[in-house]
């Protein structure tokens with residue numbers, strides 16, 4: 001069987017999880033990688049045994065033998081790199097967020113259609129075992145009609161700096177970095193409805209808040225303390241299937257501790273997916289809480305990336321229907337655009 005030949009654009013932190021997942025698959029070869037930071041690209045090539053190294057993705061994409069690419073760059077490079085790859089006839093797995101905004105994201109989807117190639121967006125959390133279990137419960141009617149959801153991803157002191165906090169390169173702060181995951185999860189779990197309106201506030205009051213002792217945080221690879229993005233946000237998002245979602249996120253906020261939560265409420269049962277899967281319902285005359293037993297391996301970051309990459313390769317090799325098509329990335333960007341617009345204008349934004 002002909003191997004699928006893959007290249008990686010952007011060889012920073014997350015590219016390593018893509019590479020490790022590709023390396024597990026016998027039908028895949030990583031044949032090239034590219035980063036504007038030559039030393040980082042060379043180090044990556046050495047670690048993952050990649051024969052060809054580039055600093056310009058347009059040069060790399062001239063290699064006819066490349067079948068598919070992972071785009072794992074700063075957010076502002078997702079659209080140009082993906083569009084160039086699709087035009088060069090490659091399938092693309094692009095990290096989240098799909099682009100800086102919905103207009104760019106739509107251009108990517110249109111290019112994929114014209115090229116007849118796959119554009120998959122890296123909503124990796126959809127591959128978690130807890131997501132799969134809850135999706136099955138919802139689809140088999142165990143929650144009944146879901147009408148309200150709440151989700152949040154909050155850090156007390158977690159602005160990663162570097163490109164993440166430079167709006168030109170990231171598109172925004174925790175809304176586009178963390179919110180993209182949890183809003184997508186809710187939308188995915190409730191059947192991918194379209195968002196119809198968003199009312200939101202974003203705040204930029206604390207910035208980098210750099211002088212904290214005794215607490216570690218994630219630092220961007222090319223760390224700097226430039227910061228022009230929001231440090232926290234809250235939004236009320238309404239969908240065309242009648243579900244209302246309350247969402248909040250922060251990189252820096254004077255809260256007691258970091259937290260991640262995702263809860264859905266139906267007329268038969270409620271469910272919490274984060275921090276751990278649990279269902280809330282009535283059993284006879286009693287209120288009952290139940291926790292499905294989940295494997296710890298099935299909730300690791302590596303597991304989710306392995307599943308995501310396996311799925312991308314299956315879609316290319318076997319024509320499997322894509323779980324995370326680019327269109328889902330566009331819908332998400334419309335919601336994120338509306339959060340920023342609502343905050344700027346002070347009014348609810350209606351999404352067409």
Ligand SMILES: NC(=O)c1ccc[n+]([C@@H]2O[C@H](COP(=O)([O-])OP(=O)(O)OC[C@H]3O[C@@H](n4cnc5c(N)ncnc54)[C@H](O)[C@@H]3O)[C@@H](O)[C@H]2O)c1
Pocket residue numbers: 009010011012013014015034035036037040055057072073074075077095096097122124163177220221222
């Ligand atoms: N799915 C997830 O859970 C998850 C987690 C972390 C990051 N991400 C996403 O992955 C992407 C990368 O994040 P990261 O943490 O790896 O960042 P990073 O800074 O560690 O790596 C990004 C790399 O892209 C390179 N780059 C920038 N412009 C380039 C260009 N024009 N051509 C080639 N390379 C270029 C940088 O030099 C850097 O090495 C971001 O979009 C981020 O949102 C996703």
